[in-house]
Amino acid sequence: MPAVIVERFIPVNLPELFVSRLRDQLGAAYVLDATPALALYAADALGIGSPPDLVVIPASTTAIAQVARLCHEHRVPLVVRGAGTGYTGGAVPTRGGVVLSMERLNRIVEIDEVNLLAVVEPHVITADLQRAVEAVGLFYPPDPASLETSSLGGNVAECAGGPRAFKYGTTKRYVLALEAVLPTGEIVRTGSKAVKNVVGYDLTQLLVGSEGTLAIITRITLRLIPKPPARATLCASFSGVKAAVDAVTALLERRVVPAAIELIDADSLRAAEAYAGRSVAAGDALLIVECDGTPAAVEEEIGRVEAACRNAGAVEVTRAASDAERDDLWAVRRQVSLALRATGLLKINHDVVVPRGRVPQLFAVVDELRREFNIKIASFGHAGDGNMHVNLMIDRHSEDERVRAKAAERVLFERVVALEGSISGEHGIGFAKAPYLGIELSPEVIALMQRVKAAFDPHGILNPAKIFPPGRATDPS
Amino acid sequence: MPAVIVERFIPVNLPELFVSRLRDQLGAAYVLDATPALALYAADALGIGSPPDLVVIPASTTAIAQVARLCHEHRVPLVVRGAGTGYTGGAVPTRGGVVLSMERLNRIVEIDEVNLLAVVEPHVITADLQRAVEAVGLFYPPDPASLETSSLGGNVAECAGGPRAFKYGTTKRYVLALEAVLPTGEIVRTGSKAVKNVVGYDLTQLLVGSEGTLAIITRITLRLIPKPPARATLCASFSGVKAAVDAVTALLERRVVPAAIELIDADSLRAAEAYAGRSVAAGDALLIVECDGTPAAVEEEIGRVEAACRNAGAVEVTRAASDAERDDLWAVRRQVSLALRATGLLKINHDVVVPRGRVPQLFAVVDELRREFNIKIASFGHAGDGNMHVNLMIDRHSEDERVRAKAAERVLFERVVALEGSISGEHGIGFAKAPYLGIELSPEVIALMQRVKAAFDPHGILNPAKIFPPGRATDPS
Numbered sequence: 001m002p003a004v005i006v007e008r009f010i011p012v013n014l015p016e017l018f019v020s021r022l023r024d025q026l027g028a029a030y031v032l033d034a035t036p037a038l039a040l041y042a043a044d045a046l047g048i049g050s051p052p053d054l055v056v057i058p059a060s061t062t063a064i065a066q067v068a069r070l071c072h073e074h075r076v077p078l079v080v081r082g083a084g085t086g087y088t089g090g091a092v093p094t095r096g097g098v099v100l101s102m103e104r105l106n107r108i109v110e111i112d113e114v115n116l117l118a119v120v121e122p123h124v125i126t127a128d129l130q131r132a133v134e135a136v137g138l139f140y141p142p143d144p145a146s147l148e149t150s151s152l153g154g155n156v157a158e159c160a161g162g163p164r165a166f167k168y169g170t171t172k173r174y175v176l177a178l179e180a181v182l183p184t185g186e187i188v189r190t191g192s193k194a195v196k197n198v199v200g201y202d203l204t205q206l207l208v209g210s211e212g213t214l215a216i217i218t219r220i221t222l223r224l225i226p227k228p229p230a231r232a233t234l235c236a237s238f239s240g241v242k243a244a245v246d247a248v249t250a251l252l253e254r255r256v257v258p259a260a261i262e263l264i265d266a267d268s269l270r271a272a273e274a275y276a277g278r279s280v281a282a283g284d285a286l287l288i289v290e291c292d293g294t295p296a297a298v299e300e301e302i303g304r305v306e307a308a309c310r311n312a313g314a315v316e317v318t319r320a321a322s323d324a325e326r327d328d329l330w331a332v333r334r335q336v337s338l339a340l341r342a343t344g345l346l347k348i349n350h351d352v353v354v355p356r357g358r359v360p361q362l363f364a365v366v367d368e369l370r371r372e373f374n375i376k377i378a379s380f381g382h383a384g385d386g387n388m389h390v391n392l393m394i395d396r397h398s399e400d401e402r403v404r405a406k407a408a409e410r411v412l413f414e415r416v417v418a419l420e421g422s423i424s425g426e427h428g429i430g431f432a433k434a435p436y437l438g439i440e441l442s443p444e445v446i447a448l449m450q451r452v453k454a455a456f457d458p459h460g461i462l463n464p465a466k467i468f469p470p471g472r473a474t475d476p477s
Numbered sequence: 478m479p480a481v482i483v484e485r486f487i488p489v490n491l492p493e494l495f496v497s498r499l500r501d502q503l504g505a506a507y508v509l510d511a512t513p514a515l516a517l518y519a520a521d522a523l524g525i526g527s528p529p530d531l532v533v534i535p536a537s538t539t540a541i542a543q544v545a546r547l548c549h550e551h552r553v554p555l556v557v558r559g560a561g562t563g564y565t566g567g568a569v570p571t572r573g574g575v576v577l578s579m580e581r582l583n584r585i586v587e588i589d590e591v592n593l594l595a596v597v598e599p600h601v602i603t604a605d606l607q608r609a610v611e612a613v614g615l616f617y618p619p620d621p622a623s624l625e626t627s628s629l630g631g632n633v634a635e636c637a638g639g640p641r642a643f644k645y646g647t648t649k650r651y652v653l654a655l656e657a658v659l660p661t662g663e664i665v666r667t668g669s670k671a672v673k674n675v676v677g678y679d680l681t682q683l684l685v686g687s688e689g690t691l692a693i694i695t696r697i698t699l700r701l702i703p704k705p706p707a708r709a710t711l712c713a714s715f716s717g718v719k720a721a722v723d724a725v726t727a728l729l730e731r732r733v734v735p736a737a738i739e740l741i742d743a744d745s746l747r748a749a750e751a752y753a754g755r756s757v758a759a760g761d762a763l764l765i766v767e768c769d770g771t772p773a774a775v776e777e778e779i780g781r782v783e784a785a786c787r788n789a790g791a792v793e794v795t796r797a798a799s800d801a802e803r804d805d806l807w808a809v810r811r812q813v814s815l816a817l818r819a820t821g822l823l824k825i826n827h828d829v830v831v832p833r834g835r836v837p838q839l840f841a842v843v844d845e846l847r848r849e850f851n852i853k854i855a856s857f858g859h860a861g862d863g864n865m866h867v868n869l870m871i872d873r874h875s876e877d878e879r880v881r882a883k884a885a886e887r888v889l890f891e892r893v894v895a896l897e898g899s900i901s902g903e904h905g906i907g908f909a910k911a912p913y914l915g916i917e918l919s920p921e922v923i924a925l926m927q928r929v930k931a932a933f934d935p936h937g938i939l940n941p942a943k944i945f946p947p948g949r950a951t952d953p954s
Binding site for chain 2: 112114115116117137158159161165169170172173182186187188189190192193194195196197198199200201202203205206208209210214225226227252255256257293294296297299300301353354355356357358382385386387420421422423424425426427428429437440441442444445446448449451452453454455456467
């Protein structure tokens with residue numbers, strides 16, 4: 001984790017009565033105000049933020065409702081924090097106030113094999129649930145690269161994706177029901193354990209991806225599916241990113257539906273190799289494709305994938321021969337982000353997304369940016385979904401490079417939107433991308449979203465200064 | 478279509494200025510006020526409603542925005558109508574005002590084979606889009622029984638399901654982006670052509686299933702998938718519904734994932750046979766199971782389905798040997814609803830849903846209701862999803878039966894909710910089920926939904942008296 005830039009946007013002085021009531025309700029041990037403890041809650045994976053004035057660590061929905069009511073009553077900013085693995089500062093205070101850590105709500109409540117669902121508290125780590133359900137032949141597909149460290153509550157708040165979203169969709173497709181605490185303190189339950197539900201508005205889907213700004217998610221009911229009985233993983237290297245992208249296009253044209261189509265460009269590949277201390281691929285771009293399903297279907301599909309890759313000019317195509325080889329391959333992919341950080345450059349991470357077939361145009365945009373702004377860019381990600389992690393790699397000591405990167409980032413967003421894409425496919429807006437919201441959304445849509453925000457949070461206490469552009473955020477009133 | 482019960486809930490006198498401005502803007506030919514024309518817009522498939530004071534038939538989003546602005550300005554109720562195939566009165570005025578018919582917005586704007594999506598106007602008939610995309614090797618899965626007559630706009634407004642929802646999910650899974658007109662007259666665009674998008678709140682998913690109460694959907698961008706290359710359909714008859722339900726449970730336990738698992742009980746089967754004029758199945762309950770995917774996967778899966786059905790005691794198992802046989806089988810299933818109406822009894826149609834594995838308990842509830850209320854009940858539907866159409870079959874001339882049915886319907890909803898299910902899996906609430914909303918949703922959730930409604934529609938002009946229980950509906954103010 002890089003050094004936190006500690007910057008208090010607007011100081012808040014917490015009323016003494018407020019603090020003493022919190023201590024009474026939660027117990028003094030779960031209300032932290034010592035500076036070293038607070039510093040632990042000052043940043044997420046973005047590495048920028050300011051410490052809260054207070055951290056509370058409640059153990060139940062009821063206790064969370066009490067915290068919300070107190071914050072609402074005293075108009076104190078309240079920021080919910082899961083595992084702190086987000087990339088846009090979504091779980092980080094920008095102006096002090098209270099951070100509510102979910103760390104004690106960490107139980108898998110139920111894995112229901114008859115109804116194919118799981119009920120979890122928000123702080124269950126994603127991979128832990130996956131292992132638990134796979135042990136009984138079930139499957140929870142969403143697989144963000146952070147799956148060993150991120151929590152399901154955070155996954156739901158951000159609508160996490162991952163490689164398998166290509167076939168299986170993102171987190172939202174699996175959330176059946178939620179228990180949540182409104183910023184005004186009421187406990188609400190949305191959705192049900194039934195897989196279809198059209199009773200009133202779909203508040204469940206509205207809460208998924210709302211980045212902790214509408215309600216505090218306290219319990220999650222997830223749909224599970226049968227675990228695919230077989231899978232096969234293939235790694236194809238290409239002379240360059242253009243050939244690899246052509247192979248992706250060919251896969252889409254052949255209407256193959258693998259579980260995942262991942263792309264790693266040359267800079268990302270070299271960083272990953274340096275990080276892993278070994279050579280990973282011969283060429284200058286790598287595709288990882290995984291198929292799953294019945295054994296016969298997998299065999300047929302992976303054959304079509306291999307043929308398409310060879311046709312598109314793959315330098316080398318290798319199938320993982322064992323689970324260990326497969327895990328190795330995915331470890332390389334999951335560590336690309338860490339590997340890029342380990343280069344010592346400042347990695348400004350974007351997760352833009354274009355319509356499925358427009359990845360070639362997206363890479364053309366990346367080339368333009370390299371030329372126009374003279375900056376290094378390393379890209380990797382979910383090519384099958386049109387969702388690439390485009391990382392501006394900046395010398396952290398060069399003010400000039402920072403300025404150019406800032407300019408390039410705006411142009412990247414503008415050109416992605418011109419391609420009918422979106423400025424974020426996975427990481428959300430937080431405060432890092434809030435200034436750019438207007439590139440994608442019209443003033444009418446932003447105003448509508450702010451009215452929806454006010455319907456949940458009339459005083460704007462919950463996760464203020466997130467999502468909405470500065471100057472028109474729904475600030476605490 | 479049974480006779481419409483014409484009942485004006487609250488009369489509205491439209492200001493003359495309002496009517497003349499509408500005529501100026503749309504052209505007199507597209508503003509109808511003659512009684513015979515109005516009567517055509519007085520009911521949907523529920524058969525209950527009241528005629529509007531005026532029907533407008535705009536041809537563009539801009540014209541729709543003008544209508545909305547005028548209605549907003551004059552506080553006139555505005556009800557959007559698609560193909561009028563809904564079962565809960567969602568597209569029907571309850572107190573006069575204006576019906577806005579979408580019938581002129583009926584173009585498939587684009588089928589985009591590169592990006593795997595379609596852009597349509599709301600009045601495209603569902604099956605027409607399906608045929609158009611299948612002609613180029615693509616697939617739009619949602620398949621409500623009404624697919625030859627219902628429109629995609631209506632499907633989106635109600636979040637239509639259908640048999641294939643078991644494997645492919647309901648309409649919401651396919652809606653990427655919407656253009657919509659707010660009741661205040663602004664035109665908004667939500668979502669994008671990218672398959673992942675986490676920029677701000679998911680207003681797209683909030684509009685799906687909102688039953689025409691939040692905004693007027695004017696253009697829809699739908700995600701498409703590759704058409705499965707093979708499919709196989711099987712029909713298994715059982716001595717009774719219990720054995721058929723046991724077979725469904727066995728399929729879920731074996732973790733088979735067919736495209737559809739449909740169940741038809743004895744009363745529904747006999748009605749379907751009478752309607753079709755031929756014998757359909759030997760037993761007293763019928764399962765229709767369809768598998769799709771690669772040829773090898775389909776062959777393997779349908780084999781497992783057949784084995785499970787025989788194991789569970791199927792009287793007869795037949796695979797459709799040709800497309801014609803398959804179409805025949807599905808025609809029987811799709812006509813069950815019509816066949817039940819053709820019995821001459823009044824069919825009070827419910828679409829309750831329970832968690833996947835609780836269909837046996839749902840049928841136990843149906844048996845209890847038969848005994849406790851002494852009424853006929855015919856059930857059929859999406860057993861794999863736990864979503865059954867439970868039809869109370871009433872002598873329309875017996876006031877006593879009507880009263881008993883009314884009492885039974887409330888008990889049905891209560892027991893379904895006690896099973897952690899939902900009172901509607903497909904048809905929505907409209908005004909028909911509005912009095913029962915509180916059985917499933919808490920007062921806090923209903924109040925929250927009403928605040929969301931107000932964020933879109935401050936004066937409550939759009940589709941008033943729908944979804945929310947009478948007495949606390951967001952009425953025009």
